[in-house]
Amino acid sequence: MTAVLTRSDRERVAQTRSRSPRHRLSALDAKVSPYLFVAPFFVLFGAVGLFPLLYTAYVSLFDWELGADETPFVGLDNYRELFGDGQFWNALFNTFSIFLLSSVPQVIVAVVLAALLAVNLRGRTAWRMGVLLPYVASLVALTIIFGNLFGPQFGLVNSVLTTVGIPPIDWQANTFGSHVAIASMVNWRWTGYNALIVLAAMLAIPREVHEAAVVDGAGPLRRFFSITLPMLKPTLIFVIVTSTIGGLQIFTEPKLYDPSAGSGGGAEHQYQTVVLYLYQSAFQQLNLGYAAAIAWLLFLVVIAVAGLNFWLTRRAVR
Amino acid sequence: MKRPSFVVYGVLAAFVLGSAFPFYWSYLVASRDNSVLTGDFTLVPGGNFFANAARVFDTIPFWKALGNSFIVSGTVTLSVVLLSALAGFAFAKLRFRGRGVLFLFVVATLAVPTQLGIIPLYMAMAEFGWAGELEAVIVPNLVTAFGVFWMRQYLVDAVPDELVEAARMDGCSLWRVFWHVALPAARPAAAMLGVFTFMQSWNDFLWPLVVLNADNPTLQVALEKLQSGYYVDYSLVLAGTTLATVPVLIVFLVLGRQIVAGVMQGAVKG
Numbered sequence: 104m105t106a107v108l109t110r111s112d113r114e115r116v117a118q119t120r121s122r123s124p125r126h127r128l129s130a131l132d133a134k135v136s137p138y139l140f141v142a143p144f145f146v147l148f149g150a151v152g153l154f155p156l157l158y159t160a161y162v163s164l165f166d167w168e169l170g171a172d173e174t175p176f177v178g179l180d181n182y183r184e185l186f187g188d189g190q191f192w193n194a195l196f197n198t199f200s201i202f203l204l205s206s207v208p209q210v211i212v213a214v215v216l217a218a219l220l221a222v223n224l225r226g227r228t229a230w231r232m233g234v235l236l237p238y239v240a241s242l243v244a245l246t247i248i249f250g251n252l253f254g255p256q257f258g259l260v261n262s263v264l265t266t267v268g269i270p271p272i273d274w275q276a277n278t279f280g281s282h283v284a285i286a287s288m289v290n291w292r293w294t295g296y297n298a299l300i301v302l303a304a305m306l307a308i309p310r311e312v313h314e315a316a317v318v319d320g321a322g323p324l325r326r327f328f329s330i331t332l333p334m335l336k337p338t339l340i341f342v343i344v345t346s347t348i349g350g351l352q353i354f355t356e357p358k359l360y361d362p363s364a365g366s367g368g369g370a371e372h373q374y375q376t377v378v379l380y381l382y383q384s385a386f387q388q389l390n391l392g393y394a395a396a397i398a399w400l401l402f403l404v405v406i407a408v409a410g411l412n413f414w415l416t417r418r419a420v421r
Numbered sequence: 422m423k424r425p426s427f428v429v430y431g432v433l434a435a436f437v438l439g440s441a442f443p444f445y446w447s448y449l450v451a452s453r454d455n456s457v458l459t460g461d462f463t464l465v466p467g468g469n470f471f472a473n474a475a476r477v478f479d480t481i482p483f484w485k486a487l488g489n490s491f492i493v494s495g496t497v498t499l500s501v502v503l504l505s506a507l508a509g510f511a512f513a514k515l516r517f518r519g520r521g522v523l524f525l526f527v528v529a530t531l532a533v534p535t536q537l538g539i540i541p542l543y544m545a546m547a548e549f550g551w552a553g554e555l556e557a558v559i560v561p562n563l564v565t566a567f568g569v570f571w572m573r574q575y576l577v578d579a580v581p582d583e584l585v586e587a588a589r590m591d592g593c594s595l596w597r598v599f600w601h602v603a604l605p606a607a608r609p610a611a612a613m614l615g616v617f618t619f620m621q622s623w624n625d626f627l628w629p630l631v632v633l634n635a636d637n638p639t640l641q642v643a644l645e646k647l648q649s650g651y652y653v654d655y656s657l658v659l660a661g662t663t664l665a666t667v668p669v670l671i672v673f674l675v676l677g678r679q680i681v682a683g684v685m686q687g688a689v690k691g
Contacts, residue, residue, distance in 0.1 A: 129589075129592070129594070132594050132595055133515075133589075133595065134517075136511075136515075136594070136595040136596065137511045137515040137516075137517035137520070137595070138517065140507045140508055140510065140511035140515070140595075140599070141507075141508045141511050141512065141523060141569075143504045143507070143508065143563070143564050144504065144505075144508045144527065144564045144566070144569050145523070147561070147563055147564050148530060148535075148564075148566065151535070151538075151542060151560070151561035152530065152533065152535040152538065153535075154538075154541070155535070155538025155539070155540070155541040155542045155545070156533070156535065156537065156538040158538070158541035159537065159538055159540055159541055162540060162541060162544075216433075216436065219425075219429050219432060219433055220433070222425040222429060223424055223425065224425065224429070224430075224433075225424065228678055228681065230433055230437070231681045232673075232677040232678070232680075232681055233433070233436075233437035233440060233441075234433075234436060234437060234440060235677070235680065235681055235684065236437070236440045236441060236444075236673065237440050237443075238684075239620060239669045239670070239672070239673045239680070240443075240444070240666060240669070241623070241624050241640075241641060241644075241662070241665055241666060241669060242624050242626060242641075243624070243626055243641040243644045243645060243662075243665075244447070244644060244661075244662035244663075244665050244666050245443065245662075247644065247648050247658055247659070247662050248443045248444075248446060248447045248659065248662060249443065251446075251450070251655055251658075251659065252443065252446065259446070291439075291440070291443070295436075295440060296684060299681060299684045299685050300684060300685070302685065303684075303685035303686070344532070348532060348534060351534075352534055352536055352537070354626070354627050355626045355627065359645060359648065362648045362649055362653050363653075365649075378536075378537075378627070381537075382627070382631070385539075385540055385543075386543075386631055391540055391544070394540055395540050395541075398537040398538070398539075398540060399537075401534075401537060402534060402537045405534050405537075406532075409532060
C-alpha cells in the first residue's frame with residue numbers, strides 16, 4: 104500500500120497528522136523511541152564495561168589494598184614494580200606459550216576437519232553434532248577431568264605412555280608439559296567449534312570456481328591451496344582474532360588444573376597465566392592497585408596482539 | 422556427488438570418540454572408586470555412581486547451586502534476547518541521528534576484553550552490597566554487544582521496511598511495531614541467541630568465583646569448592662562434574678541440530 108504513495112503524499116499526511124495531539128505524540132515516539140531502544144545496551148556497557156576498564160587505570164595509580172583505610176597515590180610505582188617483577192614476565196611468557204600451543208594446531212586441525220566434513224557424508228548432521236560436543240561441556244568440569252587424565256602419578260595419559268614404552272612425563276611440574284596439557288584442554292574444547300565455522304565458509308564457496316579449476320586440470324590439493332584457503336581468508340581472520348582475545352585471558356584451565364596449586368599456577372608458577380596472576384594479586388594478596396596495573400597492561404597487550412594478528416593474517420592468507 | 426571413502430569416516434569417528442571420551446571417563450571414575458586410578462584399569466563402569474553422587478550432595482549445596490545456575494542463566498538469557506532484539510530492531514529498521522556511529526561503537530566493543538575490568542566492578546558490587554548475591558552475576562550480563570549485533574544482522578533482512586512503515590501508518594507506536602512485527606519475525610535468531618547465551622552464562626566462572634561465596638554459589642563455583650583441597654577424592658569430584666554435565670548434554674541432544682546451524686550461520690553472517 105505505502106509503496107504507491109509519493110513523497111509529497113507522505114509529507115502531506117505527516118503535516119495533517121502533526122496538528123492533532125495524538126499525532127504529535129507519534130512524532131515524538133518516532134524521534135525518541137529509537138534512542139530508548141538502544142539505551143539499555145549503552146547504559147549497561149558504560150556502567151559495567153567501559154567505566155570499570157577506565158577506572159582500572161585510575162586504581163593502578165594507587166597503593167590500594169582491599170579494605171584498607173588509606174589508599175595513597177603512588178603515581179606509576181605499580182608499573183615500575185611490575186616491569187621488574189619476574190613473576191609477571193613469567194606469567195606473560197606462560198600465557199603466550201599456552202596460547203601458541205593451542206591456537207596454531209587448532210586452526211590447522213579445524214581446517215582439515217572442515218575439509219573432511221565438507222564432503223558428501225552419510226548422516227552429516229550427526230557428524231557435525233559429534234565434533235561440536237566438547238563445546239557444550241562446562242569448562243570447570245572439563246578442566247577437572249583433564250587434570251585427572253594428566254595426573255603425574257595415576258593419570259591415564261601417563262599410563263598409556265608407559266604401556267607403549269615412553270617414560271611418563273610430569274605434566275604438572277614440567278613447564279612445557281604443563282603448557283601442553285593446558286593447551287590440549289583448549290584445543291579439545293574449541294577445535295570442533297572452529298571447524299564448523301570454517302566448514303560454513305567452505306560451503307559458501309561457489310561450486311563454479313571449483314569446476315572451472317577442474318577443467319583447467321587442477322588436482323584436489325592444488326584446488327585446496329589455490330582456491331579454498333584464499334577464499335577462507337575472512338573466516339580465518341575472524342577465528343584467529345577471537346581466539347587471541349580469549350586465549351590471552353585464559354584463567355579457568357590454569358586455575359583448576361592442579362587443585363593443590365591454588366592460584367599460584369604450580370609450585371614454581373610454571374603455568375601461571377596473566378589473568379591468574381591478576382586474580383591472585385587482587386583477591387588473595389588483596390593488592391588491588393598492583394592487580395589493576397596488571398589488568399591494564401594486559402588490556403593493552405590484548406588490543407595490540409589482536410590488531411597485529413588481524414594485520415598478519417590479512418597479509419599471510421591472500 | 423560420490424560418497425567419500427571409509428578413511429574419511431574412520432578419521433571423523435576417531436575425532437568424535439576423542440570428543441566424547443572425557444565425558445565417559447568422568448562417569449567411569451564416578452561409577453567406581455578411586456582404585457580405577459591406581460592400577461585396576463578398566464573401561465567398564467561400576468555400580469557406585471549413586472553412592473558417589475550422594476556424597477556430592479553432602480559435600481556441597483548441589484541443589485541450591487543448580488537452582489542458582491538456572492535462575493542466573495534463565496534471567497540473563499531472557500533479558501539478553503529481549504534487550505538485544507529491541508536494540509537490534511532500532512539499528513536495523515529505524516532512522517535516527519547517530520545510528521551509524523552508535524552501531525559502529527557496538528561492533529567495536531565486541532573486541533574489548535571487558536573481563537579485565539573486574540577489579541572496579543568488584544569494588545562497585547561490594548559498595549552496593551551485592552557481593553555474594555545473585556544480582557552481582559546477573560545485572561552486568563543483561564545485554565551484550567554480540568546480542569545486539571546478531572539481532573541487527575538478522576532483522577535487517579527479516580523484516581521488510583514497508584511492513585514497519587505500514588504499521589506506523591496505521592498508528593502503531595514503535596514499541597508495538599517491535600512487539601507485534603519485529604519480535605515474531607526475529608524468533609529463529611532469538612532462539613539461537615538464547616541457546617548460546619544460556620550456555621555461556623551457565624559456564625561462566627571467573628566473575629562468579631570472585632563475587633559469590635561457597636554458601637550461595639552457581640554450579641561452576643560449587644564444583645570448584647568440591648575440588649579444592651590437598652587431597653582430591655576423584656570419584657567424588659568426577660561424580661560432581663558428571664552431575665553438572667547432564668543438563669547441558671540433555672540440552673545438546675535436544676537442540677544439537679539448531680546449535681550446529683547457529684554456529685555455522687554465525688560464521689557466515691559475522
